Amino acid sequence: MTGTVMSPVEALDALGTVQGRQDPYPLYEAIRAHGQVVPTKPGRFVVVGHDACDRALREPALRVQDGRSYDVVFPSWRSHSSVRGFTSSMLYSNPPDHARLRQVASFAFTPPNVRRMHGVIEEMTDRLLERMAGLGSAGSPVDLISEFAARLPVAVISEMLGFPEKDQVWFRDMASRVAVATDGFTDPNALAGADAAMDEMNAYFAALLDRRRRAPADDLVTQLAHVHDSAPERLSHDELTGTMMVLLTAGFETTSFLIGHGAMLALEHSAYAARLRAEPDFADGYVEEILRFEPPVHVTSRWAAQDLDLLGVPVPAGSKLILILAAANRDPGRYPDPGRFDPGRDGSQVRPLSFGAGAHFCLGAPLARLEARIALPRLLRRFPRLTVSEPPVYRDRWVVRGFETFPVTVEP
Numbered sequence: 001m002t003g004t005v006m007s008p009v010e011a012l013d014a015l016g017t018v019q020g021r022q023d024p025y026p027l028y029e030a031i032r033a034h035g036q037v038v039p040t041k042p043g044r045f046v047v048v049g050h051d052a053c054d055r056a057l058r059e060p061a062l063r064v065q066d067g068r069s070y071d072v073v074f075p076s077w078r079s080h081s082s083v084r085g086f087t088s089s090m091l092y093s094n095p096p097d098h099a100r101l102r103q104v105a106s107f108a109f110t111p112p113n114v115r116r117m118h119g120v121i122e123e124m125t126d127r128l129l130e131r132m133a134g135l136g137s138a139g140s141p142v143d144l145i146s147e148f149a150a151r152l153p154v155a156v157i158s159e160m161l162g163f164p165e166k167d168q169v170w171f172r173d174m175a176s177r178v179a180v181a182t183d184g185f186t187d188p189n190a191l192a193g194a195d196a197a198m199d200e201m202n203a204y205f206a207a208l209l210d211r212r213r214r215a216p217a218d219d220l221v222t223q224l225a226h227v228h229d230s231a232p233e234r235l236s237h238d239e240l241t242g243t244m245m246v247l248l249t250a251g252f253e254t255t256s257f258l259i260g261h262g263a264m265l266a267l268e269h270s271a272y273a274a275r276l277r278a279e280p281d282f283a284d285g286y287v288e289e290i291l292r293f294e295p296p297v298h299v300t301s302r303w304a305a306q307d308l309d310l311l312g313v314p315v316p317a318g319s320k321l322i323l324i325l326a327a328a329n330r331d332p333g334r335y336p337d338p339g340r341f342d343p344g345r346d347g348s349q350v351r352p353l354s355f356g357a358g359a360h361f362c363l364g365a366p367l368a369r370l371e372a373r374i375a376l377p378r379l380l381r382r383f384p385r386l387t388v389s390e391p392p393v394y395r396d397r398w399v400v401r402g403f404e405t406f407p408v409t410v411e412p
C-alpha cells in the first residue's frame with residue numbers, strides 16, 4: 001500500500017485471497033480510482049468502467065480464450081479432458097467457429113421457446129417448495145441453496161436437454177466439479193478433479209446419445225445428435241459433447257446464485273418481499289436489480305488479436321484484459337448511488353452487463369431471468385414466515401460468486 005491509495009496490482013492480489021473474495025467490492029473501487037481501463041503491467045489491463053466493459057465485450061478484435069491462445073499460455077491443455085470439453089464449446093470459440101457452434105443450440109433459447117417453459121418451471125418450482133416444506137416442518141433449518149436454488153436450474157435444463165430426472169443430483173455435483181476448469185489454469189493440479197468429472201460425464205453423454213439415436217425423443221440432445229450425425233462438419237463429436245456440457249454447467253450455478261441472492265435481498269428488505277408476494281410484475285425489475293447489484297458472474301476475460309484503442313487507452317496486440325462485470329454494474333458514472341440495492345430504478349436505464357454483451361451474450365439469459373422471476377415470488381408466497389436461520393456462506397471463488405449455503409427456516 002502507498003499511503004491510503006491501493007495500487008491496481010495490490011487490489012488484484014487481494015482479490016486472489018480468501019479474505020479479498022469475501023467482499024470484493026471495495027477492491028473494485030480501489031481499481032476504479034485509477035480509471036476505467038487500468039494497465040497493471042505490460043500487456044495486462046483490468047477494465048472496471050461500464051462503458052469500457054460494454055465496448056470491450058462488443059469489440060471484434062478482443063477474443064475469448066480458445067485452443068490457440070491456450071497453446072501459448074498452457075501448452076499441456078489437451079491432456080485435460082475438462083479443458084478440452086470447454087474449448088469445444090461456443091463459450092471458448094472465436095470466429096468463424098463461434099457462430100456455427102452457437103447457431104446449432106440457439107433455437108432452443110429464443111424468447112418464444114423459453115416462454116414455452118413457463119408452465120414447466122412453475123410446476124417444478126412448486127414441487128421443490130413442497131419438498132422444502134416437508135424438510136423444514138417443525139422449524140428445522142433447510143439449506144435454500146441445495147434444496148431449492150440449485151435444484152431448479154438443473155431440473156429445468158435437464159428437462160430441455162432430455163436428461164433423466166433421477167440423474168439430476170449427480171449432474172449438479174459433476175457440473176460444479178467440472179466448472180473449476182473455467183477458473184483459470186494457473187494450477188494444473190487443481191484440474192485433476194475437473195478432469196475426472198469430465199471423464200464421467202463424457203461416458204454418461206455417450207450412453208445417452210446412443211439411447212437417443214436408437215429411440216429419438218423431443219429434446220435437445222436428440223436434436224444435437226441429429227445435427228452431428230447428418231452434418232458432422234457443422235458439429236463434430238467433441239463439439240457435440242462440449243455443447244451439452246456447457247449448456248448443463250453454464251446455467252446451473254449462475255442461476256442458483258441469482259435466486260440465492262434474490263431471496264437474501266428480499267429477506268433483508270421486507271417491503272420488497274411484500275411486493276414480490278403481491279405484485280406479479282414487480283419481479284421483472286427486481287430480478288434486473290439483483291443482476292446488477294450481485295451478478296453471479298463477476299469476471300470474464302479477453303485477449304487482443306490486434307492493436308486497438310479502448311476509450312482512449314492503447315491496447316497492444318496480444319494483451320490480456322480482465323473485465324470485471326460486477327464493477328461495471330456499480331459504476332457511479334452509469335448508476336446513481338450504485339452501492340444501494342434499489343429495484344425501483346428507472347427500468348429503461350438498468351442494463352447490467354451480468355450476461356455479457358456482444359457475440360458471446362449469454363444464450364441462457366431469457367431462461368435464467370424467467371426462472372428467477374417465477375421462483376422468487378412463489379418462494380415468498382409459499383413461506384410467508386421465511387427467515388434466515390444462519391448467515392449465508394459465500395463459496396470461495398471469484399469468477400462465479402454466490403452462496404454455498406443459506407440456511408433458512410420456513411415456519412416457526
Ligand code: HEM
Nearest residue numbers: 090091250251254255258300354355356360362363364368
Ligand atoms: C443468472 C444466470 C446466468 C448468468 C449470470 C450468466 C452469465 C453469462 C455470461 C456473463 C456470459 C458471457 C461470458 C463472456 O462473454 O465471456 C454467458 C455466456 C453463456 N451462457 Fe450464461 N449465464 C447465466 C445463465 C445461463 C443459462 C441458464 C444458460 C443455459 C442453459 C447459459 C448458457 C450460456 C452459454 C451457452 C454462454 C456462451 C454464449 C456464447 O459464447 O456465445 N447461461 N453467460
